[in-house]
Amino acid sequence: MTDIAALDAADPLAGFRDRFEIPDGLVYLDGNSLGCLPKATKARLADVVEREWGQDLIRSWNTNDWINAPRRIGAKIARLIGAHDDEVIVGDTTSINVFKCLSASLQLDSSRVVLLSETGNFPTDVYMMEGLAAIAPDRISPRLVEPERIHEALDDDVAVLLLTQTNYRSGRIRDMKAITEAAHARGIPVIWDLSHSCGALPVDLNGCNADFAVGCGYKYLNGGPGAPAFTFVARRHQDSVFPALSGWLGHKVPFEFTDDYQPAPGIDRFQCGTPGILGCAALEVGVDLLLEADMSDIRRKSSALGDLFIALVHEHCADHGFKLASPGNADERGSQVSFHHPEGYAIMQALIARGVIGDFRAPDILRFGFAPLYNSYADVEQAVATLTEIMETGSWDTEEFKQKAAVT
Amino acid sequence: MTDIAALDAADPLAGFRDRFEIPDGLVYLDGNSLGCLPKATKARLADVVEREWGQDLIRSWNTNDWINAPRRIGAKIARLIGAHDDEVIVGDTTSINVFKCLSASLQLDSSRVVLLSETGNFPTDVYMMEGLAAIAPDRISPRLVEPERIHEALDDDVAVLLLTQTNYRSGRIRDMKAITEAAHARGIPVIWDLSHSCGALPVDLNGCNADFAVGCGYKYLNGGPGAPAFTFVARRHQDSVFPALSGWLGHKVPFEFTDDYQPAPGIDRFQCGTPGILGCAALEVGVDLLLEADMSDIRRKSSALGDLFIALVHEHCADHGFKLASPGNADERGSQVSFHHPEGYAIMQALIARGVIGDFRAPDILRFGFAPLYNSYADVEQAVATLTEIMETGSWDTEEFKQKAAVT
Numbered sequence: 001m002t003d004i005a006a007l008d009a010a011d012p013l014a015g016f017r018d019r020f021e022i023p024d025g026l027v028y029l030d031g032n033s034l035g036c037l038p039k040a041t042k043a044r045l046a047d048v049v050e051r052e053w054g055q056d057l058i059r060s061w062n063t064n065d066w067i068n069a070p071r072r073i074g075a076k077i078a079r080l081i082g083a084h085d086d087e088v089i090v091g092d093t094t095s096i097n098v099f100k101c102l103s104a105s106l107q108l109d110s111s112r113v114v115l116l117s118e119t120g121n122f123p124t125d126v127y128m129m130e131g132l133a134a135i136a137p138d139r140i141s142p143r144l145v146e147p148e149r150i151h152e153a154l155d156d157d158v159a160v161l162l163l164t165q166t167n168y169r170s171g172r173i174r175d176m177k178a179i180t181e182a183a184h185a186r187g188i189p190v191i192w193d194l195s196h197s198c199g200a201l202p203v204d205l206n207g208c209n210a211d212f213a214v215g216c217g218y219k220y221l222n223g224g225p226g227a228p229a230f231t232f233v234a235r236r237h238q239d240s241v242f243p244a245l246s247g248w249l250g251h252k253v254p255f256e257f258t259d260d261y262q263p264a265p266g267i268d269r270f271q272c273g274t275p276g277i278l279g280c281a282a283l284e285v286g287v288d289l290l291l292e293a294d295m296s297d298i299r300r301k302s303s304a305l306g307d308l309f310i311a312l313v314h315e316h317c318a319d320h321g322f323k324l325a326s327p328g329n330a331d332e333r334g335s336q337v338s339f340h341h342p343e344g345y346a347i348m349q350a351l352i353a354r355g356v357i358g359d360f361r362a363p364d365i366l367r368f369g370f371a372p373l374y375n376s377y378a379d380v381e382q383a384v385a386t387l388t389e390i391m392e393t394g395s396w397d398t399e400e401f402k403q404k405a406a407v408t
Numbered sequence: 409m410t411d412i413a414a415l416d417a418a419d420p421l422a423g424f425r426d427r428f429e430i431p432d433g434l435v436y437l438d439g440n441s442l443g444c445l446p447k448a449t450k451a452r453l454a455d456v457v458e459r460e461w462g463q464d465l466i467r468s469w470n471t472n473d474w475i476n477a478p479r480r481i482g483a484k485i486a487r488l489i490g491a492h493d494d495e496v497i498v499g500d501t502t503s504i505n506v507f508k509c510l511s512a513s514l515q516l517d518s519s520r521v522v523l524l525s526e527t528g529n530f531p532t533d534v535y536m537m538e539g540l541a542a543i544a545p546d547r548i549s550p551r552l553v554e555p556e557r558i559h560e561a562l563d564d565d566v567a568v569l570l571l572t573q574t575n576y577r578s579g580r581i582r583d584m585k586a587i588t589e590a591a592h593a594r595g596i597p598v599i600w601d602l603s604h605s606c607g608a609l610p611v612d613l614n615g616c617n618a619d620f621a622v623g624c625g626y627k628y629l630n631g632g633p634g635a636p637a638f639t640f641v642a643r644r645h646q647d648s649v650f651p652a653l654s655g656w657l658g659h660k661v662p663f664e665f666t667d668d669y670q671p672a673p674g675i676d677r678f679q680c681g682t683p684g685i686l687g688c689a690a691l692e693v694g695v696d697l698l699l700e701a702d703m704s705d706i707r708r709k710s711s712a713l714g715d716l717f718i719a720l721v722h723e724h725c726a727d728h729g730f731k732l733a734s735p736g737n738a739d740e741r742g743s744q745v746s747f748h749h750p751e752g753y754a755i756m757q758a759l760i761a762r763g764v765i766g767d768f769r770a771p772d773i774l775r776f777g778f779a780p781l782y783n784s785y786a787d788v789e790q791a792v793a794t795l796t797e798i799m800e801t802g803s804w805d806t807e808e809f810k811q812k813a814a815v816t
Binding site for chain 1: 429431434436438441442444445449450453454457458460461462463465466467468469470474475476500501502503504507511514527528529530531532534535536538539540542543544546547548552577626632633634635636637650651652653654655656657659662663664665666667668669680681682683684685686687688690760765767769770813814815816
């Protein structure tokens with residue numbers, strides 16, 4: 001029998017839990033959807049609102065350095081993902097940033113016309129491909145292939161490959177280095193969506209010779225609901241391309257208010273409109289907190305939490321119809337564990353009603369995320385104990401739990 | 409001599425000033441760039457952070473109705489701009505929303521290829537036109553003409569006309585009804601940028617038979633720095649077009665996570681990624697406050713403040729080289745007054761150093777905005793007194809004041 005208390009006692013990250021608001025009695029395994037609130041965020045936001053906005057007003061763009069927030073926070077995120085500090089900029093949403101990278105990558109070789117991705121990728125990524133292609137349907141085509149057919153689809157028509165490093169449903173990690181190499185061998189740049197990777201596992205964009213990447217601020221970066229996202233563009237591409245979303249803050253001299261667009265040097269051209277300062281402020285606190293931790297400790301604990309969860313579900317719920325949807329090997333898995341179950345939706349609602357929060361992903365996946373900064377081994381034990389009780393009593397089987405909410 | 413105290417005493421909006429944080433001793437005439445902080449925003453944001461995010465976490469998408477924030481706040485803004493409540497949605501930035509409307513409008517008549525706007529429009533609007541056209545350069549062309557040549561440029565090639573109702577430099581108001589009619593007579597839809605109109609003067613989109621509009625949340629709506637923007641799409645167009653920025657939250661069934669994009673019915677398809685909830689919460693407080701006021705009172709006071717400012721500058725600074733850049737007739741002017749002056753930048757810095765905050769717009773414009781909810785007639789008097797003193801003493805003429813900051 002695993003000694004859970006000993007695992008938590010020996011956890012080098014255990015001290016981080018107290019830096020977050022964790023509601024009493026809650027086992028929160030949904031940090032891969034919305035990360036918990038860092039305690040420091042409250043005071044930081046109050047200061048931004050009351051002093052920076054309330055008192056300093058428009059002057060804050062200069063005096064409180066609002067204008068550099070996207071660059072400054074981008075440089076911090078760069079340290080989490082193996083990028084140089086001038087390769088990452090914060091702003092807009094992951095969807096919008098996918099579009100920026102897609103439109104930019106099309107400029108690298110105008111003879112190539114196919115936007116390639118895989119079925120089962122996070123939907124917004126492939127929807128943005130469709131939207132971009134619809135602007136120039138005679139020239140640009142989106143193409144989706146099964147995940148196992150990506151390599152054979154890398155032909156001379158492909159302008160760019162868009163993939164997610166850690167799959168949102170299964171948690172399976174793509175081999176970023178091998179795929180990037182294979183694509184480059186065919187002259188194809190790659191856009192990596194790091195939404196379910198950044199802050200949860202070591203990412204080495206430059207070690208993989210990556211071209212473009214995007215990622216989400218509100219999951220493992222703990223930046224708050226709908227936090228700004230980020231965009232990575234390798235130095236070697238920055239001055240060769242520009243985003244079709246060519247807004248004024250990506251201009252070389254935005255405050256000269258000229259009639260013609262001239263992209264700023266470097267990563268700055270990937271800015272578009274005015275950054276949301278409240279969202280940036282909250283995101284920066286979350287990123288600063290992550291930077292205090294050692295990413296190899298995070299990864300080690302993430303793997304251990306997932307392994308323990310799988311082992312306990314197999315031990316206690318073997319007869320209840322769960323089928324592992326994630327890789328059993330932690331090296332192939334991000335910081336989540338997913339199970340198929342035909343009654344997954346109702347089971348998840350029953351768990352949530354008992355204070356164990358994961359989420360459901362259609363059609364049949366129960367998803368449990370592990371945020372090593374604040375989740376404990378005791379959280380995992382409690383989650384499986386609750387799941388076991390729900391399955392043994394059949395208490396999930398009610399109309400109430402089967403009633404789908406607006407957001408699942 | 410004007411009795412300033414009597415004007416303030418008779419002001420039906422005077423009570424609103426106390427609903428805002430106004431820093432002691434400051435005359436803030438830059439609400440057309442960043443509106444002041446409503447006092448109620450502080451508690452609202454603390455609640456969103458501490459309870460909704462901190463305690464309720466991911467459940468807030470349903471229980472605190474985060475998922476409907478863009479629609480709910482959009483419906484409130486609709487009341488300020490003459491729209492139906494299902495015609496406006498909040499999210500992203502003005503720049504991004506211009507792109508959504510441009511890409512959508514191109515779908516109305518695929519034989520038309522020109523994106524038309526005017527020189528001197530707010531730069532981001534024309535930059536977004538350029539970016540969109542660069543995706544399909546063989547098909548789409550941006551075209552800028554001088555403001556007075558817009559009518560003759562409305563030919564059969566024009567796919568869409570993009571104009572700003574209230575010019576950001578001069579404050580001149582375009583005749584939305586007449587221009588929309590003229591464009592429609594040539595089969596051309598119009599996108600109106602309301603950034604310097606909404607919340608400052610009555611706007612009647614449906615009365616003008618408008619097609620598309622966008623607007624800014626952080627100016628007269630007092631939504632905070634980088635607040636989410638909004639998009640208006642007339643009911644008659646909503647189901648015929650979709651934005652090229654076709655993100656997952658604009659999908660018909662986002663939580664089914666399908667591989668193919670199917671736009672949601674109605675205005676919802678103009679959503680893209682996950683909305684920034686902190687920004688939405690602050691914006692909603694600002695909009696709610698505006699909805700308590702009578703728009704005709706706002707317009708009347710706005711005109712009076714501007715007229716008084718012009719009269720006092722003419723009276724006291726006639727010899728100092730200022731040239732009115734705004735219409736003298738208040739009916740043709742938004743809620744700002746601008747003056748040309750060759751030393752405008754340094755003069756504005758000197759004003760700011762003395763607690764009178766306006767802003768500078770290249771190449772030579774001093775811009776003073778009037779927010780009728782919190783600016784008083786005494787503010788106007790104090791601003792001109794300070795300007796007069798600066799000009800009479802020549803105290804603007806220093807190296808410090810001529811040194812340009814990152815943000816002007």
